[in-house]
Amino acid sequence: MAEGQSDTFWKSLYIYFNEMDFESQLFVKRIYKIVILTVAIISFIIAFFLERFSVCVYSTIGASVLCILVLAPAWPMWKKNQPNWQQANWQKQK
């Protein structure tokens, strides 16, 4: 982005939800697999004894939708450990 330009509202909203800390990226990467696998295994066992496979499928898809809503956008809870950026220096070196 060249100096002097400013973002529109939608682009800055996208950038806000896009940027996430490195620490929370590691956390998100580990936790979505654990959550979806746990829900899938437990609901499969429950559905086996009830003899209804739709229970298993709907609960797995519901868990994945919940994960997408909580883990994919960069909410403020995922922005707590910002790295220390250097000061921006717009003057060209001579």
Added chain:
Amino acid sequence: MYSITARFNQIVFFTSWTLVVLSLLNQGTAYFFKTGKPTVDLKILSADKFHHYKATYYNGGVTDWDQVTFKFSLEADFEPVYNWNLKQLFLYVNVHHEHQENGFQSNCVIYDKIISRPDDPSLWSDSSKLVLKNQRAEYPLKDIHKQLRNATVNFEVWIEVMPYVGYIRREKLGDFQYKMPQQYN
């Protein structure tokens, strides 16, 4: 994990993979459930409109055949085949007869029906019982060699088992013999 689309992509496709694995487990564990043989009873009530038919083509040619429409009653119980992997059953009644003179064999389907399995197991005993009283066959039995008088035909009740995941297989449930009338009626 560095952008919102990357995170969304990883979660969606991981979910798809788990659903594939769960479907394969669904198909694999269906064999542990009861898979017995259903009971069926077929009675042929009448053979109607047993005539010698003739038709003329638009170009002048003539063809003739024997045709008969059956009426039957069928009672069946499919509870032994129901498991959580079954989507629907396709029931059809097949007529098999061997010609007296030439030894030709012919098959003709005269009735078919689709039976879906409801998702709730408490409804299985209601929907798995099939009772047809005085049912007219959908398709007539035709014989172009005109050998149906006084013939012994064989009514076979077949079932096609269609699962959610897995192979489709066909089973013959029963054989019922019937002697056709001597003359046209």
